[in-house]
Amino acid sequence: MxxxxxxxxxxxxxxxxxxxxxxxxxxxxxxxxxxxxxxxxxxxxxxxxxxxxxxxxxxxxxxxxxxxTPIVVNFENQPISVTEIPFPSFTICPPGKISKLMYNFAKEAKQIRNSGAHANAYGSEDCFSTEFE
Structure with a gap:
C-alpha cells in the first residue's frame, strides 16, 4: 500500500x-x-x-x-420585471460589403445645391440648406 x-x-x-x-x-x-x-x-x-x-x-x-439592486431603465408608470423587458434587436453591417461609391450621395447633393436646380424640383431652397461634407 x-x-x-x-x-x-x-x-x-x-x-x-x-x-x-x-x-x-x-x-x-x-x-x-x-x-x-x-x-x-x-x-x-x-x-x-x-x-x-x-x-x-x-x-x-x-x-x-x-x-x-438590478439596473432597470423604465419609462412606464408601473414597474416591470427585468425578465419582461424584450432584448433589443440590432443589425451589424460588415464594412467590406458597403460600397462608398454607391451610397455616398454627398457629392450629388452638393452639385444639386450649388446648381440651383433644387429650387425648381422641390419648390423651396430650404431643402438643401445644410452642408454635406
Whole structure:
C-alpha cells in the first residue's frame, strides 16, 4: 500500500510540475521551477492565492450588488420585471460589403445645391440648406 502512495504522489508531483512549467497563467510556472528558491516559490504561491481571493471577492460583491439592486431603465408608470423587458434587436453591417461609391450621395447633393436646380424640383431652397461634407 505504501508503494502505491509513493507512486501516486510521485506521479501527481510530476503532472503538477509539467502543468506549472507549461501553464500560461501568470506566476504559476514559478511554483515548480527548479531554479527558484523555496522562499520565491512560497512568495509566488501566496501572491497567486491572494489574487484569486481578490477576484472571488470582487465577483461576489458584484453579484450581490446586482441581486439587491438590478439596473432597470423604465419609462412606464408601473414597474416591470427585468425578465419582461424584450432584448433589443440590432443589425451589424460588415464594412467590406458597403460600397462608398454607391451610397455616398454627398457629392450629388452638393452639385444639386450649388446648381440651383433644387429650387425648381422641390419648390423651396430650404431643402438643401445644410452642408454635406
Amino acid at each position: 505504501r508503494w502505491f502512495r509513493k507512486k501516486s504522489a510521485s506521479t501527481t508531483k510530476t503532472i503538477f510540475g509539467e502543468y506549472c512549467a507549461t501553464s500560461s497563467v501568470h506566476g504559476v510556472r514559478y511554483f515548480s521551477d527548479p531554479e527558484r528558491t523555496l522562499c520565491e516559490k512560497f512568495w509566488w504561491i501566496v501572491m497567486f492565492l491572494v489574487s484569486v481571493g481578490g477576484c472571488v471577492k470582487l465577483i461576489e460583491s458584484t453579484w450581490l450588488k446586482w441581486n439587491l
